[in-house]
Amino acid sequence: MGPSASQPHAAAAADRQSDVLDLSVVIVNYNVREFLEQALRSVFRAGADLEMEVFVVDNSSVDGSPGMVRTHFPEVRLIANATNRGFGAANNQAIRTARGRYLLILNPDTIVQEDTFSTMVRFMDSHPKAGAVGCKILHPDGSFARESRRAFPTPRVAFYRLVGLATLFPHSALFGRYNMTHLPEDQVAEVDALSGSCMLVRRSAILGSGDAPDGVEGAGLFDENFFMYGEDLDWCYRIQQAGWKIFYTPDTQIIHYKGESTKKGELRYVRLFYGAMLRFTEKHFENRYSRLFAFLLRCGIVVRAVLSLAGKAVRTFAWPLLDFAAVYAAASAAAGLHAASLQTYISPLYFAAVAPAYALGSVAGIAAAGGYGRRPRIRSVWIGVFIGLLIVASASFFVKNIAFSRLVVLLTYPLAALTATVARLIWSRRDRDATRVRRAVLVGRHGEAVRLQNMLARHPSPPFALEGHLSSRHDASAPNGRNGTAAPAWLGRADQLRDVVRLRGIQEVVFASATLSNQAIFRHIQQVRDLSVHVRILAEGRDHVIGKASVDDLSMVSLVEADEALVHTRPPAARRLFEVAVALLGFLVHPFVAAAARLSGPVSRAACLAERTRVLPDVLRGSRSLVGYADDRAYRPPPEWNLQPGVFTVADAVDFCDDDTDAIATAYWFYVRNQSASLDWDIMIRSLRRPSSSRAAP
Numbered sequence: 001m002g003p004s005a006s007q008p009h010a011a012a013a014a015d016r017q018s019d020v021l022d023l024s025v026v027i028v029n030y031n032v033r034e035f036l037e038q039a040l041r042s043v044f045r046a047g048a049d050l051e052m053e054v055f056v057v058d059n060s061s062v063d064g065s066p067g068m069v070r071t072h073f074p075e076v077r078l079i080a081n082a083t084n085r086g087f088g089a090a091n092n093q094a095i096r097t098a099r100g101r102y103l104l105i106l107n108p109d110t111i112v113q114e115d116t117f118s119t120m121v122r123f124m125d126s127h128p129k130a131g132a133v134g135c136k137i138l139h140p141d142g143s144f145a146r147e148s149r150r151a152f153p154t155p156r157v158a159f160y161r162l163v164g165l166a167t168l169f170p171h172s173a174l175f176g177r178y179n180m181t182h183l184p185e186d187q188v189a190e191v192d193a194l195s196g197s198c199m200l201v202r203r204s205a206i207l208g209s210g211d212a213p214d215g216v217e218g219a220g221l222f223d224e225n226f227f228m229y230g231e232d233l234d235w236c237y238r239i240q241q242a243g244w245k246i247f248y249t250p251d252t253q254i255i256h257y258k259g260e261s262t263k264k265g266e267l268r269y270v271r272l273f274y275g276a277m278l279r280f281t282e283k284h285f286e287n288r289y290s291r292l293f294a295f296l297l298r299c300g301i302v303v304r305a306v307l308s309l310a311g312k313a314v315r316t317f318a319w320p321l322l323d324f325a326a327v328y329a330a331a332s333a334a335a336g337l338h339a340a341s342l343q344t345y346i347s348p349l350y351f352a353a354v355a356p357a358y359a360l361g362s363v364a365g366i367a368a369a370g371g372y373g374r375r376p377r378i379r380s381v382w383i384g385v386f387i388g389l390l391i392v393a394s395a396s397f398f399v400k401n402i403a404f405s406r407l408v409v410l411l412t413y414p415l416a417a418l419t420a421t422v423a424r425l426i427w428s429r430r431d432r433d434a435t436r437v438r439r440a441v442l443v444g445r446h447g448e449a450v451r452l453q454n455m456l457a458r459h460p461s462p463p464f465a466l467e468g469h470l471s472s473r474h475d476a477s478a479p480n481g482r483n484g485t486a487a488p489a490w491l492g493r494a495d496q497l498r499d500v501v502r503l504r505g506i507q508e509v510v511f512a513s514a515t516l517s518n519q520a521i522f523r524h525i526q527q528v529r530d531l532s533v534h535v536r537i538l539a540e541g542r543d544h545v546i547g548k549a550s551v552d553d554l555s556m557v558s559l560v561e562a563d564e565a566l567v568h569t570r571p572p573a574a575r576r577l578f579e580v581a582v583a584l585l586g587f588l589v590h591p592f593v594a595a596a597a598r599l600s601g602p603v604s605r606a607a608c609l610a611e612r613t614r615v616l617p618d619v620l621r622g623s624r625s626l627v628g629y630a631d632d633r634a635y636r637p638p639p640e641w642n643l644q645p646g647v648f649t650v651a652d653a654v655d656f657c658d659d660d661t662d663a664i665a666t667a668y669w670f671y672v673r674n675q676s677a678s679l680d681w682d683i684m685i686r687s688l689r690r691p692s693s694s695r696a697a698p
Helices: 010-015 033-046 065-072 087-095 116-126 155-162 203-207 231-241 267-284 291-342 348-368 378-398 406-427 429-434 446-457 494-504 518-527 572-600 605-614 616-621 661-674 677-689
Strands: 021-029 052-059 077-081 100-106 110-112 130-138 198-202 245-256 439-443 465-470 490-492 508-512 534-538 544-547 550-553 625-628 646-649
Touching: 021 033, 021 087, 021 116, 033 052, 033 065, 033 110, 033 116, 033 518, 033 544, 052 065, 052 087, 065 077, 077 087, 100 116, 100 203, 110 518, 116 130, 116 198, 116 245, 130 231, 198 203, 198 231, 203 231, 231 245, 231 267, 245 518, 291 348, 291 378, 291 406, 348 378, 348 406, 348 572, 378 406, 439 446, 439 494, 446 465, 446 508, 446 534, 465 494, 490 494, 494 518, 508 518, 572 605, 572 616, 572 625, 572 677, 605 616, 605 677, 616 646, 625 677, 646 677, 661 677
Parallel strands: 021 052, 021 100, 052 077, 130 245, 439 465, 439 508, 465 490, 508 534, 625 646
Antiparallel strands: 100 198, 110 245, 130 198, 534 544, 544 550
C-alpha cells in the first residue's frame, strides 16, 4: 500500500519503491455496464507496456456492473459501494490505496487509444512541474469536445459565457477563454482546468511527496462536498494554487460518449451542475472579488439554470401543446362548419368547456398510447384522439349543459387526427426518418460481419440493416450467415470508408472492436466526421452495439415482436394512465369473460383471461401493476427497479425455464430499460397465448 493521503512520507515511499507502479487508473461507475466493459478493454490495451493497476469504484449500480467486473476482469480492484457516494468521494476511495506514480481519473463511458497512457506518462515525465495533463477528447462522431481544456470561471470569464459573447466570438482571446476556443486544437497549451472524464495527475501534486519540486505542496484529494460536477474544476484550481502547472496535449485522444442519465436540461443535471458552479464560486471567488462581482456571478448562474429548465420544459411539452392546439382547432372548425350549414349559433360554453375537454382527453390518450416517447407512432395520434372523442361523448350524457350535436363530435375526430398527423409530419423530420430502415456497414473482419448479421436476423426490430463490411482483404471462402442467408458483402477496404458511405447512402457505421485497434477506430471516425452518419461500436464477444449515449441490445429476441418495444421508457404518469384505462376496461368486461370461461372449461384461454381480469381492481388500487413480476416465484427483481407484482409477468412472455434465473433477470432488466405501453400490451398478448398462462393469475 502506498503512503496515506494525509501523511505522506518520502522515506517510507523510498522503502517501498518496489511497490510503486507507473499508473493507477480509477474509474467511477454508475449503471453503465456496457460502456464500462468497453472502457476496461481499451484500458488494458493501452496499459500493456506499463506497470499499471486498475480500480473500479461502483456507486451502487443495479445493472449488474459489479458482477461483470468480477467475471470478466478479475484483475481489477473492485470497490462496490452500498450507496451512491458521488464522484469525488468514490475517486478518493481508490486514490487512498493507489500505488501509481500517476493517477488517471477516467470516466466509464470512454474509449482510450492504445498509446494514450504511454503518451501522457511520457509527457509528465518530461514536464516535472506539471501537476496534471489532459488529452484531446472527441465526441463519438469524431468532433472535438471543447471541455478538453477550460479556464476557471472568474467573474469576467463567466460573464462573457453567460451573455453569449463566448459563443459569438469563439476565436477571440478575450471572449473565448472559457473553453479556450481561441487556441488551436492541435497545440500543446498550459491551461487552467481539465475534464474529469480523462485527467492524469501526478501523485506528488496531490499528496505533496516524492518528486515534488521545491516550493510546491500537495493539493489534497477531491473535495467531497461536490457530489457530481465541479469537483474536477475545484481540484485543478487547488493543484495550481499549490504551485503546479496544468497542461493539455493533443498528441493522443479518447472518445467520450457522455451518458443519457446526465443530459443537459434535465432537472437533476441543472440542480447538480449549477449548484456545483455556485459552490465553486463561493469557495474560491467570494474573497478575491468584490461582493458586487460575486453577487452578479451568482445571479448569472441562477438565470442560466432557469433558462436551461425552461428550455427543457419547452422541449418536453412541445408536442402535447401542439396536439392540444390541433384538436382544439379541429373541434372549433367542426362546430363552425356545422353551425354555418344550419345557420345557427354556437354557444360560448362549447369553446370554453367542450373543445378544451376534447383536446385534453386527446392529449391524455396520445400519451397513454405512447405518442410522446422517443419513437412515437402516427397510430398513437388516432388512438388518442379517439379516446378524447369517447370522453366528450360520454360526458355529454351526464352533463346536459354541454350537450351538442353528435355529428360535430364525429366530424371532429378525423379533422383533429389529420391535423395532428400533418403537424407531426411537417415539423418532425426525425419522426419520418425513424420509420425508415437505416443502412449500415461494418468495418472489421468477415467473421464479425457474420456475427452482427446473425444478431440482426434474430432481433425483432433491428436498429439498422447491414449492407456489408469493409476490411483489408476479401475472403471469398467466407461462410454464410444464419439459416443459410448470404454472407455479408465485402464492400471494399477500410480506408475506402468515406467513399462507401457517400456513394451508398450509409447512415450507420459499426466498428468491430474485436478486430480493430482503438487507434484504427479513431482514425476511421475522422474520415466520416463531417458526414451525417451515426457511429457505433460492436462490443467484443457481446450481443450489443454501443452508440452515442445508447446501447442497442441485440440479444433479447424472445420478449417482443415489434419495434415498439424499443421506444423510450414512458413517464410514471403515462404508465399509470395506461394501466388505469386497461384495468377499467378489463373490469367492465370481466362478467362476460367469466361467463365465457364457464362455458369453455377451466384450461381454456377464456378461463386464463378471466383469472387476469378478476384481479384488475388491484391495479386500480395501486397494489399491483399491469405488468410486473410473479410474487409466487423465486425470482425477485431488485427494489431499485421499482417493479410491483403484476397481473401479467415478464417471465410469462419469454421462452425460459423457471430455474434459468440469469435469463429471467436479463428479461426483466430489458423490460425496465425499454418499458412502454406497446411493450406492456405485447407482453399481455404473449402471456395469454402461452399454454403455461392457463394457470391462475397471482
